[in-house]
Amino acid sequence: MKKHQFLDYRNKLILAPMVRVGTLPMRLLALEMGADIVYTEELVDLKLIKSVRRLNPALSTVDFVDPSDGTIVFRTCALEKSKVVLQLGTSDAARALAVGKLVQYDVAGLDINMGCPKEFSIKGGMGAALLADPAKAAHILRTLSSQLEIPVTCKIRILPDLLDTIRLVQQLAVTGIAAIGIHARTRDERPQHRPHPDVLHAVASAVDIPIIANGGSRDMHTYDDLHKFQALCGADSVMVARAAQFNVSIFRKQGILPVDEVIYKYLRLCIDYDNAPHNTKYCVQSILKELQETPRGKRFLQCQTLQQICEIWDLGDYCRRRQQELKDRGNAGRANVILTQCPTKRQKLGLPDSSTDEYQGVIYRNVAFLRSTYTSDTQLPKMMLYVHAGRTDKEPPCYETLRCDKLFRAICSYDGQRYSSSFWEKNKKQAEQGAALVALLQLGHLREKTLLDNGSLIS
Numbered sequence: 001m002k003k004h005q006f007l008d009y010r011n012k013l014i015l016a017p018m019v020r021v022g023t024l025p026m027r028l029l030a031l032e033m034g035a036d037i038v039y040t041e042e043l044v045d046l047k048l049i050k051s052v053r054r055l056n057p058a059l060s061t062v063d064f065v066d067p068s069d070g071t072i073v074f075r076t077c078a079l080e081k082s083k084v085v086l087q088l089g090t091s092d093a094a095r096a097l098a099v100g101k102l103v104q105y106d107v108a109g110l111d112i113n114m115g116c117p118k119e120f121s122i123k124g125g126m127g128a129a130l131l132a133d134p135a136k137a138a139h140i141l142r143t144l145s146s147q148l149e150i151p152v153t154c155k156i157r158i159l160p161d162l163l164d165t166i167r168l169v170q171q172l173a174v175t176g177i178a179a180i181g182i183h184a185r186t187r188d189e190r191p192q193h194r195p196h197p198d199v200l201h202a203v204a205s206a207v208d209i210p211i212i213a214n215g216g217s218r219d220m221h222t223y224d225d226l227h228k229f230q231a232l233c234g235a236d237s238v239m240v241a242r243a244a245q246f247n248v249s250i251f252r253k254q255g256i257l258p259v260d261e262v263i264y265k266y267l268r269l270c271i272d273y274d275n276a277p278h279n280t281k282y283c284v285q286s287i288l289k290e291l292q293e294t295p296r297g298k299r300f301l302q303c304q305t306l307q308q309i310c311e312i313w314d315l316g317d318y319c320r321r322r323q324q325e326l327k328d329r330g331n332a333g334r335a336n337v338i339l340t341q342c343p344t345k346r347q348k349l350g351l352p353d354s355s356t357d358e359y360q361g362v363i364y365r366n367v368a369f370l371r372s373t374y375t376s377d378t379q380l381p382k383m384m385l386y387v388h389a390g391r392t393d394k395e396p397p398c399y400e401t402l403r404c405d406k407l408f409r410a411i412c413s414y415d416g417q418r419y420s421s422s423f424w425e426k427n428k429k430q431a432e433q434g435a436a437l438v439a440l441l442q443l444g445h446l447r448e449k450t451l452l453d454n455g456s457l458i459s
C-alpha cells in the first residue's frame with residue numbers, strides 16, 4: 001500500500017503520548033529540542049468523530065473543534081505535520097477508520113492505544129482491554145492500515161509471559177502496521193515499578209517490525225540515557241514520557257536546559273498558539289515539581305489565566321501584545337462555535353457571550369478569585385458581601401453552583417440581581433468567592449483598579 005507520506009520509525013527519539021501534556025505547544029517544544037516524532041495525547045474516537053475541522057488563519061493552525069461546546073479537541077499546525085502521530089483511543093474498527101479519514105491529511109501517522117490500564121479505557125473496551133482480545137486488536141489495525149494513506153502503529157504493554165508477548169507482537173505485526181511501541185511493563189505494573197528491558201530485547205530479536213522502546217524514564221536524566229535504554233531493549237527507537245514531561249530538553253543533544261528556560265520557551269509557544277490556561281498550568285506544574293513550594297511557586301499556583309502565569313516568567317507584555325494581535329486577526333477561540341452551533345449546551349453551562357457582560361439575566365465579569373491577595377478572612381468577598389447585606393438590611397446573598405468536568409462556576413443572587421465570574425474555578429468555595437467578587441465590583445464596593453492591579457480582573 002502506497003502511503004502519501006511515509007514516516008520511518010527507525011532510529012528515532014519520540015515524545016510519548018501523554019494526556020494533557022502532549023498538546024501542540026509541548027509537541028513543538030519537543031521537536032525544537034531534538035525529538036524526531038511527537039505523539040499527541042490520547043484522543044478518544046467518539047470525541048474526534050463529532051469534531052469539526054477548521055482552519056484558524058489567525059494562529060495558522062488546523063483545529064478540530066467540538067461543535068457542542070466549542071472546545072478544541074485537537075490543534076495542529078504545519079510545523080509538525082510531517083512528525084506528529086495522533087494517538088487514538090478506540091475499541092471499534094469502523095469508528096477508528098472514520099477518525100483516520102478525518103485527520104489523515106493533517107498528521108503523519110495514527111497510533112492506537114492498546115496499553116492504557118485506566119478504568120475508563122478498559123470499561124470502554126479500549127487501551128489495555130485490547131491486549132486481552134488480540135483478534136479484535138488485529139482487526140482494527142488491519143482495517144486502518146489497509147484503508148488509510150498514513151502509517152498506522154499501536155502502543156502496547158508487555159504481557160506477564162514472554163512467549164505470550166512475542167506471539168501478540170507477531171500477530172499484530174502482520175496487520176500492515178509500520179511499528180509497535182512497547183511499554184516495558186505489564187498492565188498491572190505501575191510507573192514506580194522497574195521496567196523489563198530484557199523482555200523487550202527478547203521480543204525485538206524475535207520480530208522484524210520496528211520496535212519502539214518505552215518505559216525507561218525512571219533512569220533517564222540526560223540525553224545519553226535515552227540511547228542507553230534503547231540499546232538495553234535492543235529496540236529500533238525510543239519513546240519518552242515522564243522524563244520529557246518533567247524537562248522536555250531531555251531530547252537536546254547539547255544537554256539539558258534549566259527549568260526556567262524550558263518554562264519560558266514553553267509559555268511563548270502557549271501564547272503563540274493560544275493554549276488553554278488550565279492545560280498550560282498543568283504542564284508548568286509538572287515541570288516545577290517541588291519548586292511549587294517556593295514563594296514564586298505558590299504565586300504561580302494561584303494563577304488562573306495565561307496572562308497571570310506569563311507575568312511570573314517575564315512574558316506579561318508579550319502575552320498582552322500577542323493576545324491583542326490574535327484578537328485583531330480574528331482568532332475565534334471557542335466563542336464563535338459556541339454561539340452558532342450549540343446554544344443549548346452553552347446555556348446549560350451558563351456560558352456568557354464573550355462580547356457582552358450580561359447573559360440570561362446574569363452579570364458576568366472576567367474576575368478570578370486569587371486567595372493570596374487576601375490577608376484576612378474578613379476581607380474575603382463572600383464575607384464582605386454578607387456584611388454589606390446586614391448593614392443595609394438586605395437578604396443575605398445565596399449561591400448556586402454549576403459544574404463542568406472538575407471545574408466549578410457559581411452564580412451569586414443578591415438584592416434582585418445575579419452575578420457570576422466568567423472563570424471556572426477548581427472548587428465550589430472558590431467559585432462562590434469569585435461570584436461574590438463580581439457582585440462587590442458591580443455594586444461599587446471594590447475598585448476596578450484594585451482588582452486590575454492585583455491581577456484578579458482581566459479587562
Ligand SMILES: Cc1cc2nc3c(=O)[nH]c(=O)nc-3n(C[C@H](O)[C@H](O)[C@H](O)COP(=O)(O)O)c2cc1C
Nearest residue numbers: 016017018019041042113183215216217240241242
Ligand atoms: C501524564 C501522563 C499521561 C499519559 N497519557 C498516555 C496516553 O494518552 N496514551 C498512552 O498510550 N500512554 C500514556 N501515558 C503513558 C506513557 O506514554 C508511557 O507509556 C509511560 O509513562 C511509561 O513511559 P516513561 O517511563 O517514559 O514515563 C501517560 C503517562 C503520563 C505520565
